Amino acid sequence: MHFTLKIWRQAGPRAKGYFEKFTIDNVDSDTSFLEMLDMLNNQLVKENRESIAFDHDCREGICGACGLYINGRAHGPDDDVTTCQLYMRRFKNGSEITMEPFRSGAFPVIKDLMVNRSAFDKILQAGGFVSVNTGSAPEAHTTLISREKAEESMDASSCIGCGACVASCKNGSAMLFVASRVSALSLLPQGKPEACRRARAMVLKMDEMGFGSCTNIGTCQMECPKNITVANIARLNREFLYCKRSDLQ
Amino acid sequence: MAGILNAKIPEGPLDQKWTLHKESLKTVSPANRGGMHIIVVGTGLAGASAAAALGEQGFRVNVFCMGDSPRRAHSVSAQGGINAAKNYRNDNDSVQRLFLDTLKGGDFRSREANVYRLAEVSNAIIDHCVALGVPFARDYAGYLDNRSFGGSQVSRTFYARGQTGQQLLLAAYGALNRQVALGNVTVHCRHQMMDLVVIDGQAKGIITRDMVTGRIERYPAHAVVLATGGYANVYFLSTNSMNSNASALVQCWKKGAFFANPGFVQIHPTCIPVHGTHQSKLTLMSESLRNDGRIWVPKNKATAEHLREGTLKPSEVHENERDYYLERRYPAYGNLVPRDVASRAAKERCDAGLGINKTGKAVYLDFEKAVETQGKASIDRKYGNLFQMYEKITDNNPYKEPMQIFPAMHYTMGGLWVDYNLMTTIRGLFAIGEANFSDHGANRLGASALMQCLADGFFILPYTLPDYLEAEIGEPLPDTAHPDFIQASEKVKQRIHNLMRIGRRTPVDDLHRELGKLMWEHAGIVRSAEGLSGTFIELDAIRDRFRKETGIPGSDKTVNKELEKALHMEDYLLLAGLMIKDALHREESCGGHFRVESQTKEGETLRNDKEFQYVAAWEYKDSDTEPVLHKEPLVFSYINVTERKYK
Structure with missing residues (x-):
């Protein structure tokens, strides 16, 4: 297979970006999208041209490092996959493929297709955990959790922190990301005493980091590679509201 | 006690060694902890849990990770589960049985006392992970579910769908985040460790490269903990994440930390x-x-x-x-x-x-x-x-x-040699998780890697590290203007300069792929004296081409993946030679190390306990001298070393 690649280039956070076109031939249909980019980069090395910077690591859809905006969609045309799980057989031979970084105000571009998502870490540092010291846990079976609740928590906890929700949202909101962590924990009895503080602290941090507000569009759910649903956002709102009420009392 | 290696295995009956040892370990008072600085390199399960636990105690911890977030570490990819001797299925599991399964699984090439301790702390890991909010699989009554893994006849593996590593890492990363919020831990993302700084025989800091700006930075500490994972990516194609690399291990080896059993690698079926x-x-x-x-x-x-x-x-x-x-x-x-x-x-x-x-x-x-x-x-x-x-x-x-x-190719049992306290042969340098060698012998059992990482990070290092730090109370944080810091950082700059100026057009990937193929063929599932000894010439040829033909376009003062790959490749080339040397010297078959010359009539591994019941710890001399072998004999006092049968 062969393709024309239209790729966003940007030397640094403050540099002016532009699209650059490349062509690539002899791509096997079983090649993954990122392997195709590896091929292009090796081709560039052979021409003594600077390779294209993009984040990636596990290449099996779990680490959340990779994330490209491909032909106008986060993680490309397939549903429920990350960029690294996308295969070239999904594209029409000879077509042009446009690649951009995950753009958002809170995700400044570092270089080319690489963005800074450290705002996500900061949100989780504000409260995305159970405050238990090592060594103080009770016997595991003293905490019983129904299978349904555990599974529901697991669904929410499947978020990989890739940022597709933010990049796809017209408001640049991180609500789905925040909601997934808050839900995963609030569905479990562990950490209940701090649930209120958690929701509040994470939402405030999200606002502080420059993410937009949620207007219930639902694009985030559509584009989430891990099927995190907006029901989690409803749960987050509930937690947050309870929190405010108890604050007033 | 053989030669210069002292494993410091405590006296006493096997099931009391750890308890008695903990009682004998020195501690640092809470008032002194805030003045003691620890560096942890790596944020997988071992690194994140260690940093969190040390932060909880009140130490000042600087954590380094090469990803854009600690949550990307390769532990996230672990799928199946984590072992513990809870015996929730009432199928006659126990600490003793988990210990025996793990020791036998490793084909009697791991340390008895370490493996027992691992089994002993396994249950506390599950308790703590549940408390941290890991959504483990449960049955309808709300109790934890289990499944079975290879090499055991009980059902002792706890799991969260096929994403156990991810869920455990989120928990450890959560614990780490909590310490960041409390101000005890500082995380430095997109940083690659480039060298270890050793002053008067003690690890006193590290040199890093900021992978965004290319800046070479110096960080001082009272102790350094390596949690940088394994070296499976020597083989180019492996199940490891793309950025996983052996550079921190190799640099520490070059600074004096012995490398144990480098030839013991795991190939996942x-x-x-x-x-x-x-x-x-x-x-x-x-x-x-x-x-x-x-x-x-x-x-x-x-x-x-x-x-x-x-x-x-x-x-x-x-x-x-x-x-x-x-x-x-x-x-x-x-x-x-x-x-x-x-x-x-x-x-x-x-x-x-x-x-x-x-x-x-x-x-x-x-x-x-x-x-x-x-x-x-x-x-x-x-x-x-x-x-x-x-x-x-x-x-x-x-x-x-x-x-x-x-x-x-999946996992590496070999790693830096550590004593019972998880300290390497460099004082003040500790290695935990896959980066050390101690618990899995010649083959690791499934669902034991997560267990070992969290055992080391949550429950072992937080006890043994203060024992070392106690003697350092009152010692000021080393000055980064110390000649050893300057020399190490200048050496790193020179190394980068040398790679950048090769200036040719061969992509590192091409050479790495060749190295991987060579290693897979001769140091893979099956090894032979002939095959192994034949690889040295080819290895030299790849090394030579790497030095002369590599192409790294762009600048070293910005994100440069080709430079990162070249730095890793240089270290892989050195390590590959050591792995082959180790595999060649061990003229027996054990676990994943299968030498065709040493097999039973049925084609099973044939150990040679008389000559090879030891840990092979290799000392780096210099680039012109062959590494020197030191042997730590493995003494089994509580079990009978038997033929490893699964029939």
């Missing part, structure tokens, strides 16, 4: 087979699938030929025509034999011409019977994400057609 020439990595299909999946190839070559050509479907192969070779050869453990055994058996069948895909290098992992007896919903709940991952990669639906699998 159930991975998606290699397809194209541009493939960048291999994908694991969790060992947990062997709970319900049955591995088979056809009985005769003609059928295999038809399957390869696609003129026959696997579902059309009659039951009598199938060879469930693991169930046939190992009736007691069946499909759940340890990984090394299953990998060799797959290779043996494929070498006999019974491989079932185009390349002839694949066997079936079949769920037909499991779906029939348990229903699709049950299988989907247990392995849903794995089936989806398989389908995305191969374009085949495992519910309709059996999975095709083949062994792939």
